Structures are given as structure tokens and as C-alpha cells.
Amino acid sequence: xxxxxxxLDPPERILMGPGPSNVHPRVxxxxxxxxxxxxxxxxxxxxxxxMDLLKSVFQTSxxxxxxxxxxxxxxxxxxxxxxxxxGDEAVICVNGFFSDRMADIAERCGGRPTIVxxxxxxxxxxxxxxxxxxxxxxxxxxxxxxxxxxxxxxxVKEISELAQKQGALLLVxxxxxxxxxPLKVDEWGIDICYSGTQKCLGCPPGMAPxxxxxxxxxxxxxxxxxVQSLYLDLGLLDTYWGEKxxxxxxAPISMVYAxxxxxxxxxxxxxxxxxxxxxxxxxxxxxxxxxxxxxxxPGKDERLWTLNAVVIPEGVDxxxxxxxxxxxxxxxxxxxxxxxxxxxxxxxxxxxxxSRSNVLLFLSALETILCxxxxxxxxxxxxxxxxxxxx
Amino acid sequence: xxxxxxxLDPPERILMGPGPSNVHPRVxxxxxxxxxxxxxxxxxxxxxxxMDLLKSVFQTSxxxxxxxxxxxxxxxxxxxxxxxxxGDEAVICVNGFFSDRMADIAERCGGRPTIVxxxxxxxxxxxxxxxxxxxxxxxxxxxxxxxxxxxxxxxVKEISELAQKQGALLLVxxxxxxxxxPLKVDEWGIDICYSGTQKCLGCPPGMAPxxxxxxxxxxxxxxxxxVQSLYLDLGLLDTYWGEKxxxxxxAPISMVYAxxxxxxxxxxxxxxxxxxxxxxxxxxxxxxxxxxxxxxxPGKDERLWTLNAVVIPEGVDxxxxxxxxxxxxxxxxxxxxxxxxxxxxxxxxxxxxxSRSNVLLFLSALETILCxxxxxxxxxxxxxxxxxxxx
Numbered sequence: 001x002x003x004x005x006x007x008l009d010p011p012e013r014i015l016m017g018p019g020p021s022n023v024h025p026r027v028x029x030x031x032x033x034x035x036x037x038x039x040x041x042x043x044x045x046x047x048x049x050x051m052d053l054l055k056s057v058f059q060t061s062x063x064x065x066x067x068x069x070x071x072x073x074x075x076x077x078x079x080x081x082x083x084x085x086x087g088d089e090a091v092i093c094v095n096g097f098f099s100d101r102m103a104d105i106a107e108r109c110g111g112r113p114t115i116v117x118x119x120x121x122x123x124x125x126x127x128x129x130x131x132x133x134x135x136x137x138x139x140x141x142x143x144x145x146x147x148x149x150x151x152x153x154x155x156v157k158e159i160s161e162l163a164q165k166q167g168a169l170l171l172v173x174x175x176x177x178x179x180x181x182p183l184k185v186d187e188w189g190i191d192i193c194y195s196g197t198q199k200c201l202g203c204p205p206g207m208a209p210x211x212x213x214x215x216x217x218x219x220x221x222x223x224x225x226x227v228q229s230l231y232l233d234l235g236l237l238d239t240y241w242g243e244k245x246x247x248x249x250x251a252p253i254s255m256v257y258a259x260x261x262x263x264x265x266x267x268x269x270x271x272x273x274x275x276x277x278x279x280x281x282x283x284x285x286x287x288x289x290x291x292x293x294x295x296x297x298p299g300k301d302e303r304l305w306t307l308n309a310v311v312i313p314e315g316v317d318x319x320x321x322x323x324x325x326x327x328x329x330x331x332x333x334x335x336x337x338x339x340x341x342x343x344x345x346x347x348x349x350x351x352x353x354x355s356r357s358n359v360l361l362f363l364s365a366l367e368t369i370l371c372x373x374x375x376x377x378x379x380x381x382x383x384x385x386x387x388x389x390x391x
Numbered sequence: 392x393x394x395x396x397x398x399l400d401p402p403e404r405i406l407m408g409p410g411p412s413n414v415h416p417r418v419x420x421x422x423x424x425x426x427x428x429x430x431x432x433x434x435x436x437x438x439x440x441x442m443d444l445l446k447s448v449f450q451t452s453x454x455x456x457x458x459x460x461x462x463x464x465x466x467x468x469x470x471x472x473x474x475x476x477x478g479d480e481a482v483i484c485v486n487g488f489f490s491d492r493m494a495d496i497a498e499r500c501g502g503r504p505t506i507v508x509x510x511x512x513x514x515x516x517x518x519x520x521x522x523x524x525x526x527x528x529x530x531x532x533x534x535x536x537x538x539x540x541x542x543x544x545x546x547v548k549e550i551s552e553l554a555q556k557q558g559a560l561l562l563v564x565x566x567x568x569x570x571x572x573p574l575k576v577d578e579w580g581i582d583i584c585y586s587g588t589q590k591c592l593g594c595p596p597g598m599a600p601x602x603x604x605x606x607x608x609x610x611x612x613x614x615x616x617x618v619q620s621l622y623l624d625l626g627l628l629d630t631y632w633g634e635k636x637x638x639x640x641x642a643p644i645s646m647v648y649a650x651x652x653x654x655x656x657x658x659x660x661x662x663x664x665x666x667x668x669x670x671x672x673x674x675x676x677x678x679x680x681x682x683x684x685x686x687x688x689p690g691k692d693e694r695l696w697t698l699n700a701v702v703i704p705e706g707v708d709x710x711x712x713x714x715x716x717x718x719x720x721x722x723x724x725x726x727x728x729x730x731x732x733x734x735x736x737x738x739x740x741x742x743x744x745x746s747r748s749n750v751l752l753f754l755s756a757l758e759t760i761l762c763x764x765x766x767x768x769x770x771x772x773x774x775x776x777x778x779x780x781x782x
Contacts, residue, residue, distance in 0.1 A: 035419075
């Protein structure tokens with residue numbers, strides 16, 4: 001047995017895929033701290049600190065703001081299954097893999113989703129959302145702020161105005177934007193918002209930050225039926241994380257340590273400075289890619305700073321290039337998801353990964369590989385374009 | 392901000408509550424290893440190793456054996472919501488907080504539970520289970536092997552025979568037994584079994600080992616309705632953890648590292664040796680407690696080796712004693728849960744915590760505190776009783 005399962009020795013990777021991104025050393029260090037009881041007064045203090053830190057990062061004053069004990073997908077499910085009960089109508093903006101999944105979950109909750117379809121790789125058409133809202137009595141409007149599968153950003157502020165007009169709750173997926181791109185939960189009128197830890201927060205995957213406005217919590221309290229999931233039942237989570245500290249489940253202590261440290265790092269850097277860093281490195285990366293003759297799927301005004309969707313040039317072997325990046329340079333990037341499989345590379349610049357060094361190294365490695373694969377690329381053009389951005 | 396949220400510095404505790412238990416240093420070290428991508432070939436190899444290790448610890452050859460990306464409560468929910476669909480009958484043995492919760496979840500799944508009630512702190516009456524099974528067409532019989540809330544063990548093997556006679560699937564909660572007490576999933580005819588990582592496996596909380604027999608998987612595949620949870624949908628989890636490695640969610644990488652290392656430690660020690668260690672330390676603890684005049688709630692033959700339910704002597708202030716243990720000795724023990732609140736201390740000896748040193752220290756600390764609280768305890772009697780056990 002001991003021979004079969006050796007000591008763990010994972011490689012050092014540069015994680016430029018759609019997530020996880022690289023984890024800050026201080027966060028890894030926090031994970032190795034001694035585990036204490038989940039009802040220890042010291043841990044309860046830590047929980048309350050994490051809630052406060054999360055409020056600052058979400059830019060909200062919502063009381064119900066905490067990390068769910070599951071990954072980002074659990075955050076999506078918690079948001080939908082608490083907000084929607086059997087028979088509830090919901091307008092769901094679908095222009096990517098993750099918004100498509102929202103519709104699936106809404107149906108599993110017994111909801112009646114009206115789908116506003118959008119082209120993958122582009123922002124959703126706000127006019128379509130408006131007419132869908134007029135044709136339904138939607139309790140919830142759901143949209144993904146930053147679509148991890150396409151690299152496109154959706155116009156959350158505009159959709160918020162429409163939702164408010166119709167009195168619907170606005171539910172927003174910010175898995176690939178929280179901590180990397182401007183997001184103001186209260187100012188933008190978002191009622192329900194969830195994210196993941198392993199993208200722009202620079203923390204390992206495992207928890208899902210979530211926030212519900214008072215209006216959204218009231219809707220949860222006024223449900224006619226029990227939430228179908230006990231594990232994700234917000235009423236129970238509220239009494240566990242809240243003043244009562246009533247047992248609901250055992251929080252993942254080490255992951256909570258990690259989230260606390262990651263949030264501390266975000267606020268030490270400052271939200272605005274952090275967003276600027278993500279924007280700058282994204283701009284440089286795109287300049288380099290375009291100088292190499294590559295294209296970005298979303299249009300200029302609808303691109304994420306955190307995830308870059310690069311159209312794979314014709315004749316290039318998707319998997320081979322990604323494997324060479326991994327094996328020769330220990331750089332991970334992602335392939336396409338769903339209908340975009342084989343058509344896209346997804347290059348993440350999130351959290352600790354978003355750095356000038358990573359931009360330079362990646363472009364240089366990609367240039368070398370594409371040249372050796374026979375693509376006609378002007379050597380050095382990317383590097384020159386990047387320098388112009390950084391100045 | 393930096394002043395408000397200082398660097399994390401949790402105290403070193405001796406975790407003798409109902410969980411989490413102390414984490415082995417090698418497991419903490421594994422958590423601080425570099426995070427890699429969840430679709431990295433190296434990580435997929437680690438996933439398959441974890442599945443193999445888990446099979447050994449569950450003593451099963453079930454293909455579907457993996458850790459769910461949530462805590463033990465998520466394991467309970469995944470087990471029930473995949474096995475039970477609306478209208479399904481289920482016999483649920485309820486003699487504690489956690490089995491009571493099973494009934495709640497079964498209802499949330501649209502199931503029709505028949506409750507077999509048992510006294511808290513004692514094993515369930517097998518005859519009652521038999522007659523309940525005769526009166527229903529149960530698809531599932533659910534029982535908690537080791538009730539964390541009462542310290543009592545249920546007769547899983549006997550219930551298994553009854554379930555098999557009626558063709559029902561046997562679903563067993565082993566949160567507080569896996570890795571600490573004998574449990575043979577295949578030999579005992581268990582179809583569905585789940586656990587947690589933070590008890591006898593000596594790992595931080597955050598994942599839920601689970602296993603489904605081929606018969607149980609067939610029932611899942613033959614469902615008429617979708618599983619209500621996408622996050623916990625076993626069909627999807629199967630293609631993610633299985634040969635296809637199809638994206639479902641992002642596994643909590645660092646927690647998977649921790650689980651792997653914890654399972655490696657279990658098998659290095661050897662299952663039988665580990666069970667013996669848990670039995671010996673439990674026997675010594677009970678001998679010491681009884682020598683001090685304290686009583687254990689469950690009868691001699693129905694006691695867990697992993698969690699000891701100690702009846703709080705009359706006139707003693709529950710919270711005060713627990714606080715003094717924590718503040719003066721950094722020892723955590725648990726209070727009672729549900730109807731046993733204020734009546735019980737729950738003293739865990741699980742995983743890395745189950746050691747001779749911890750038994751001695753705890754008894755000595757408790758003796759000192761109880762004496763100073765005015766209880767008439769013969770000094771040294773516990774120590775003498777314990778020595779007789781260890782020999």
C-alpha cells in the first residue's frame with residue numbers, strides 16, 4: 001500500500017485557465033494552521049470577521065453575507081433553490097455554459113424559467129430581457145455577470161433597472177468577477193449574488209461567497225414550502241453564521257481560514273487598485289495576442305478582464321498546444337466548454353495569477369509553440385505590443 | 392482595515408468534542424501544497440487514487456466511491472436526494488439528532504418516510520424496524536451507524552438482513568464510525584454509505600466520503616425524475632470523477648489533498664490496528680470516568696468507541712465545566728444536542744485525537760475541575776482505573 005500511494009508532490013503550475021487561479025502563499029500558509037472546533041468562541045469570531053470582510057468585497061451592507069460550504073456551483077444552487085419555489089416564474093439570461101446551468105437548476109427547483117437567449121461570447125441583449133420581463137410575472141431575473149465559458153460580460157446595471165421596474169429580485173453570478181472587476185452589490189441593486197473562492201480571490205476552490213439583500217431574505221422567509229435542500233437552507237445557515245451560532249453543519253474550518261486570508265489580501269491591496277491591475281494585465285495580454293494575429297471572441301466593450309476567450313486559429317491542434325504549454329512551461333490554460341469546445345482557449349488572469357510576469361511568459365511560450373507548429377507569427381511583435389501597454 | 396483584521400493565530404486545541412478531531416500534521420502539510428488545476432492530468436490521477444484509498448477504508452469494491460465536495464451533511468443529503476424521489480417510501484430509524492435530520496431531508500425530497508422511533512442514547516429496536524418494513528413498500532431503509540448526538544451504535548448488520556429480505560436499499564450514516572470502528576460496506580450489505588472527513592479520518596471538515604453499490608446506482612439511473620440537486624447529482628458526479636473526467640464543478644483541490652493524506656495514514660496504520668486503538672482508548676476513558684462516579688448514557692454493548700456520551704452529574708454547571716476545560720486546558724468537549732442539551736457531555740476520541748495521552752490529560756483536568764466545583768470525587772481513582780486498562 002505505502003509503495004502504491006506515495007507522498008503527494010504536485011507540480012508548481014502557472015494557473016492561467018478558467019480557475020482555480022494561483023493561490024497566494026499567505027493563503028496556503030493559513031490552511032496549514034491548527035484546526036479548532038467550529039463552535040469554539042475563537043472560530044465564531046473568525047466567522048464574523050469573514051462575514052465583515054466579505055461585505056466589504058461585495059460592497060454591500062447585507063446582513064446575510066457569508067461563504068457557503070461548497071464550491072461556486074453550490075453557491076449557484078443555494079441562490080436559486082432558496083429564491084425559487086415550485087411554480088415561481090423566473091427570467092434567465094442564457095448566453096453561456098453557466099447561465100444554461102442556472103436554467104437547469106431553476107427547473108429542478110420546480111420553477112418556470114423563461115429563457116432569454118443570447119449569443120455565446122457576447123453580452124445579452126437588454127431589450128430581449130425587457131420584453132421577457134413584460135411577458136411574465138417573474139419573481140427572479142438571473143444573469144451571469146462574467147461568463148467563465150465565453151469571456152463575455154453582461155450588462156448587470158441595465159438589467160437591474162429593468163428588474164426593479166418589474167419588482168423582480170435580481171440574481172447575479174459573479175464567480176469570475178468578484179475581486180477582479182468592479183462589482184457593487186448595493187449600488188447596482190443586486191438582491192442575490194454568489195461567487196467562488198478560486199478565481200479572483202486567489203484562494204483554493206471549496207467555498208462560495210454569497211449575499212442576499214433584506215428584500216431577498218424576506219422572500220425566503222415568506223416561502224410557502226421548505227427549501228428543497230437542508231444543506232443549503234438559508235434560514236438555517238443564517239442562524240448558524242448569525243448571532244445564535246446554532247449548529248447546522250460543521251464549517252470547513254481550514255477553508256474558512258483560507259477565505260479570511262484571501263479577503264484580507266484583497267482589501268490590503270484595495271479594491272480599486274486590484275481592479276486596475278486586472279484591467280492592465282488583461283489589456284497587455286490582449287495587445288500581445290492581437291499582435292500575434294489572434295482574435296478575442298467577445299467585442300472590445302464586452303470583454304472580461306479576468307478571463308480571455310481566444311479564438312483558436314484554423315489548423316491549430318487545440319489539445320496539442322495546451323498540452324505543450326503544460327508540459328514544457330507548466331502553464332495551464334483552459335479549452336472551450338459546451339458548444340465552444342475545440343474553438344476557444346480560455347486564458348485566465350485572475351487574482352494572484354494576474355501579473356506582468358505571467359503575461360510576458362505566457363505570450364512568449366505561446367509564440368514559441370505556435371511558430372513550431374507552423375503558424376506564421378512575427379517574432380517579437382507581441383512583446384513590443386505588451387511593452388507599449390505597460391509603458 | 393489591516394489593524395482590524397490581524398494575522399490569523401488560532402489556538403492549539405485538544406479536540407475532544409464531537410468533531411472536528413485533531414488533524415494529523417502530515418494532513419495539514421498536504422493542505423499547504425501548491426494548488427493545481429482540477430482537470431490537470433496530475434490531479435485526475437490524485438482523484439483516482441483517492442477513490443481507490445476510499446474503497447479500502449469503506450471495505451467496498453463499489454465503483455462509485457468518492458468524496459462529495461461538501462461536509463458530512465452534504466453527504467447525507469446526496470445519499471437521500473439521489474436515492475429517494477417524490478412518492479418513494481422510506482423507513483427511517485430515528486434515535487438521535489442526525490437520524491431525525493434524515494427524516495427531514497427525505498421529506499424535502501418528496502419521499503414518504505415511515506419513522507421507527509427509538510430512545511435517544513440507545514440502539515434502535517430491530518423488531519420495530521422489521522414490523523415497519525412489513526407495513527410499507529420501502530425503497531430505502533436508513534439508519535445512523537454511530538449517532539454523534541448520543542454516543543450510541545445501531546445494529547447495522549441486523550437491519551441489513553431485514554432490508555435485504557424486503558428488497559430495500561440500506562442507507563447508512565457512518566460519519567462517526569468510518570476509520571474508527573469496524574465497518575464493512577460490502578460484507579454487511581450496505582448499499583449507500585456516507586461519512587465526514589473531520590471525525591475518525593483525522594482530516595479537516597469539508598468533504599463527505601460516499602459510496603453507492605451497483606444496485607443503488609441502478610436505482611439512481613432508473614429514476615423517473617431528475618435529482619433535485621444538480622450539485623449533488625450522482626450521475627453527473629460519476630462522469631466527473633470517473634473515466635470521462637467531464638466538468639461538473641471544481642473539486643476543492645486542497646481538501647482532496649488532505650483527504651488523500653488522511654486516508655494514506657489510515658491504511659498505513661492498518662484498519663484493524665486503528666479500530667483496536669480506538670477501542671482501547673475508549674475503554675480506558677470509560678473506566679476512568681466510571682471510577683470518578685460518572686455514567687455513560689448508552690448501555691455497555693451499544694457504546695461507540697469514538698464518541699462517549701457522559702451524563703452530567705446533578706448540580707454541575709454544564710457550560711461552566713466546558714468553558715473551564717477550554718480556557719484552562721485548551722481541551723474542547725461537546726455539549727448535548729437537541730433533547731439532550733444540558734444533560735450530556737460528548738467526549739470524542741476520534742482519529743489522531745484518540746491517544747493515551749489525551750485520555751490521561753482529560754481525566755486529570757476533569758477531575759480537578761469537578762473537585763473545585765464541589766463534587767465529591769476520589770482523587771486518583773480515575774488514574775488507577777485507566778492504568779489497569781492500559782496495563
